[in-house]
Amino acid sequence: MEKFNIHPEVQELFEEMVGLRRTIHMYPEINFDLPITSKLVSDYLTSLNLEVHTEVGQSGVVGVINNSTGPCILLRADMDCLPIEEANNVPYKSKIPGKMHACGHDSHIAMLLTAAKVLSRHKDHLKGSVKFLFQPAEEGGHGAREMINDPKYPVLDTEPLVDQVYGIHISNHGKLGDYLFPDKYVSCFTDFFDIVINGKGGHMSADTNNPVTIGADLILQLQTIMSRNVSNKDRAVISVTSFNAGEANNAVPAICKLKGTVRTFEKNVRDLIFDRITAICKGIEIEQNCKIDFKIIELYYPIENNSECNEKALKVLRKIAPEATRDSVSPMIGEDFSYLTNRKPGSFFMLSTGCENSIHSPSFDIDERAMMIGASFFVELILDLLV
Ligand SMILES: [Zn+2]
Ligand SMILES: [Zn+2]
Structure with a gap:
């Protein structure tokens, strides 16, 4: 990983992050029905002494670093798996027949929890707020929309009001650390x-x-x-x-x-x-x-990246992965992060883990070191925007 500038506190937490990802990988849950995953996320955020909201949009979880001054930045991970029988023979193989984290959402959760842990240590220095959003039902269930429209806790419209939104999706389109980062559309009308x-x-x-x-x-x-x-x-x-x-x-x-x-x-x-x-x-x-x-x-709807948010995100990404290759062709995928970019300026990109099989394959797996790049991105982005 010498080609990457990993945040030192993320580096220290690598083993813990791998442990989180593997635990989640072994117990995949579908759509809105996420009792084990939601509890793991809310327990972890609670242990960091963050403000925690559960059952948002049925089974979503939000952790908040709530500082009264400055902007509020939302960082997002999705938590649901796919109805696929895992073909990998690894020690952390799915223990649930017919269900598998074949879209990498297990790694999204682990990256964002790790970033939350690092940032919670720095919360007194932040000139603004952070919402860590863990959503259900990305795979066709409109989970982001449910969290935005939840009358108990409409995540964008509850104080601190959200100003910008950022997210990462793991993929296997290039070598480790390469990123698919279009100027405008990161997904399409599906x-x-x-x-x-x-x-x-x-x-x-x-x-x-x-x-x-x-x-x-x-x-x-x-x-x-x-x-x-x-x-x-x-x-x-x-x-x-x-x-x-x-x-x-x-x-x-x-x-x-x-x-x-x-x-x-x-x-x-x-x-x-x-x-x-x-x-x-x-x-x-x-x-x-x-x-x-x-x-x-x-x-x-398509995810439409905001050019100013893109600049901020790209600056951080280039610092962390200076030798990685950027691809900017808009992919023809569907992603419900678009509910967030429809409402607030934001930026979303796909981070390659450098492995062979594509997402949604029964043989999909990742190089877990990619999670250090993703978690470092979230940490450095917030430090860049709010310090
Ligand atoms: Zn997917
Ligand atoms: Zn996905």
Whole structure:
């Protein structure tokens, strides 16, 4: 780790941080149902003599360094795991069948708890406040939104009022310490869609429309949206990921169901794509004398980084990892940190742990030394902003 300027107090806490991460890794919990993880986090924050709020947004936890003067900076970690069976054979392998911390949220918790411990020692020198936010249900459950809207403790709007928000997601896109740090969008509009083609069904010899061939035609027409309608200056993805119809060789099914996802960065591109899908469905309805139901399931908005917050974060990151490589291409992922950047200026980046398998893989694991970089980032950022 000689290429990195790790904060000395984080370095001292490395073994403890690894222990925290491995304990959390062994007992992964899903969505909002996080009794073990929430308790571990709140007990740890309480042991640091911080102000602690529990059951925020059902199972979120917030630790606060509350100083009456100066700005309030929010640092975020997510706590939920994925419904994946772990394929790694490591001493800290998941003990819960079918559940795994395959998105690195275990390391996010350990990094932020470690940063909270170091900063709690310096709290009398801080000219401002810090909120350490540990959220449930990032993987599709809108946990950040639940914490923002919790009437008991709306995290952004409770004193001390939050001024800026920062977060890190671990990844494996480069060598240890490399970072994916786009200027603007760190994630994209993430939308799902369901399409149901309703025909009549019947004997294969009957004179009826066939939802299977209509579905095949519809998929091909959806592919033309990217080539004919979306400008080549804009990035977008339209993917049909599921096609279900019929069982028998000799019967035309009554329905065909398609599922898919649309990823975009700009709202006008997103609107254009959904208008085109609607128009294509309508055209096929008339042509084929069938009824098509098209439903959009909105997931997350893009995380939009603030340029001033980016500058502050990049300055700290360059100090800690001066030789690391920066990638700035916006990734087509969904992330509910966007609920925070929709409300407050902030910055978010992805920190590579240099390992082989990607997040959401049953073989995902990390080089735990990356957590020293992440925890040092949080510590140095707060010392830079509030001292
Ligand atoms: Zn994930
Ligand atoms: Zn994640």
